[in-house]
Amino acid sequence: MTAWDALAARRAGVPVFAPGHVWLAGAGPGDPGLLTLDALAGLQQADVIVYDALVDPRVLALAGPQARLEFAGKRGGKPSATQADISERLVALARAGHRVLRLKGGDPFVFGRGGEEAMALAAADVPFRVIPGVTAGLAALAAAAIPATLRGVNRAVIFAAGHGADEDFDWTPLVKAGQPLVLYMVMHNLERIAAALMAAGLDGDTPAAVIASATTPKERILVSTLRRISAAAREQKFEPPAIVVIGAIVDLRERLIGETGAVEKDSV
Ligand SMILES: C[S@@+](CC[C@H](N)C(=O)[O-])C[C@H]1O[C@@H](n2cnc3c(N)ncnc32)[C@H](O)[C@@H]1O
Structure with missing residues (x-):
């Protein structure tokens, strides 16, 4: 029995990512071995992955071949997207019918501004799920x-x-x-x-x-x-x-x- 089968047998299956939904997931501190199985399920099913600077490339490498990667953090001195821009982008992608994985380093609700993003999704009536991560x-x-x-x-x-x-x-x-x-x-x-x-x-x-x-x-x-x-x-x-x-x-x-x-x- 694979780990996925074992997980599916113990609850209502591996979570299915529905179009138009956002999963706000923790990518953990770096080592992909510290990802949760639900975050991995998100990586494999997402159409678009909106990720932050601290998400390890080894984690992003686990994305399914259909996934488009969108960077949403600070890089190379360029002005970073504001929190409002990112929240708006998540809402727009979900409304366009994508399966959106919002991937944040560590845990999304620990010093990660995941709370603001969840509030914006709730206010826009976008269905979302929060997947905790191993905090740094x-x-x-x-x-x-x-x-x-x-x-x-x-x-x-x-x-x-x-x-x-x-x-x-x-x-x-x-x-x-x-x-x-x-x-x-x-x-x-x-x-x-x-x-x-x-x-x-x-x-x-x-x-x-x-x-x-x-x-x-x-x-x-x-x-x-x-x-x-x-x-x-x-x-x-x-x-x-x-x-x-x-x-x-x-x-x-x-x-x-x-x-x-x-x-x-x-x-x-
Ligand atoms: C914006 S906070 C995000 C925290 C994240 N949400 C978490 O739960 O770990 C960024 C800070 O997390 C810490 N951090 C993130 N990844 C780390 C790592 N691999 N090793 C050490 N500290 C890390 C550092 O203090 C960094 O400045």
Whole structure:
């Protein structure tokens, strides 16, 4: 029995992509092995795939031969399509009777503006389905052998964006929670945010790590402390996309990897 048959036998079949519908799907962090089977079903059935810059080419290579690929992200300094343009495009493609796969890096509803797109589709009465994806915050931690939670170490994980409209964001309540922080889109502001976290009371010796391009051939991992992380990332030329994790869970990496580096990996 194939994986598809097994899936179909356990629920009402593999989902069928109807013309005029939009599937808002997560492409995961990079490694195509982290796609959901429903996202793969979308790739194979879609007429048009509207994708973002962070969608890995290995994922796009799984598109069916009938699919037309449309890029909707930022590239090469050219002005990117606005969010309103993208939402309008999705509505127009669906109204023209296409099966539209809107493919976004990670999970579409985690710092991915999938919420806005879903709202625009709902407002336009376009039928849509949301397919979650493995978000970079979790995939990067797994790639770096850092458990997101461990009994006795932490009982919550805080996902936060390191850039946004509110540059004077108050980090104090997050620091007071005493739980690890997993930061997205933080590389350009890392020095300022690390300083803000220390000013809010977080110890500069708190373990911190940067995981760049997790689950791709360019994956790189840096382990340091909150005080040093920004300078170390700069010295070692770490580039986005990257996740920064700050908290005691970072120290668990050493215990998992040990001296042998015995964590199995084949995607990078
Ligand atoms: C606009 S957000 C999109 C997040 C996405 N929706 C998700 O759930 O992962 C882009 C940020 O996600 C993170 N990111 C995405 N892919 C990544 C990867 N392969 N490795 C590390 N960080 C990644 C980076 O922080 C990047 O700046």
